[in-house]
Amino acid sequence: MSTRTGPRTGPGPRDRLLDAAQRLxxxxxxGVGVDALLKEANVARRSLYEHFGGKDGLVAEVLRRSADEDEAAYVRTMGAAGDDPRERLLAVFDELGRIIAAPDFRGCRYLAADLALADPEHPGRAVTRAYRERVTGLFEDELVRLGHPRPARAATQLLVLVDGALAVGATRPDADPADAARELAEGILSEV
Incomplete structure (x- = not known):
């Protein structure tokens, strides 16, 4: 029986770990260290193992949470652009320009994770693959609606442009990579 009389305030250890790990x-x-994650989350090491089985599980869950948030952001961005599939897809590149210009922009979380996680069987790698497949599917749906002759191939090309814009945005933001990627995307969309 609990002696607690009021509602619990603040996030529990699992959520604090996720929040801290997502940030760090x-x-x-x-590659951020476990000790830094535990300190930032203000939790005991035991919480990491109880909730995630270890750092690999935490990293995979952070990537999963981020992927869900980012996929929802793609849907919102395209939805705000109206009903025209061409405009919906180009809006993605306009939004990338805003994201890259943000002072806390550090590049693509998924590309960085894939490059850092050398083990192809790391659970985080499956999450990044699934995320890219879902985003490609969003693009392909719009390309089908647009009547593109090669919607699957064009969706893959658009994702390459997104990945490239984010990578260049992290290393050379003055190159205006989102605008360059948008221009290339316009060429892909003009095949209709």
Whole structure:
């Protein structure tokens, strides 16, 4: 029987770990140390193992949570652009320009994770693959609606442009990579 009389305030250890790991793995990469994660989350080491089985499980869950948030952001961005599939797809590149211009932009979380996670069987790699497949599917749906002759191939090309814009945005933001990627995307969309 609990002696607690009021509702619990603040996030529990699991959520604090996720929040801290989501922040630190984006700022410092997935190689950030366990001790730094535990300190940032203000939790005991035991919480990491109880909730995630270890750091690999935490990293995979952070990537999963981020992927869900980012996929929802793609849907919102395209939805705000109206009903025209061409405009919906181009809006993605306009939004990338805003994201890259943000002072805390550090590049693509998924590309960085894939490069850092050398083991192809790491659970985080499956999450990044699934995320890219879902985003490609969003693009392909729009390309089908547009009547593109090669929607699957064009969706893959658009994702390459997104990945490239995010990578260049992290290393050379003055190159205006989102605008360059948008221009290339316009060429892909003009095949209709």
């Amino acid at each position: 793995t984006y700022q410092q990469g997935v």
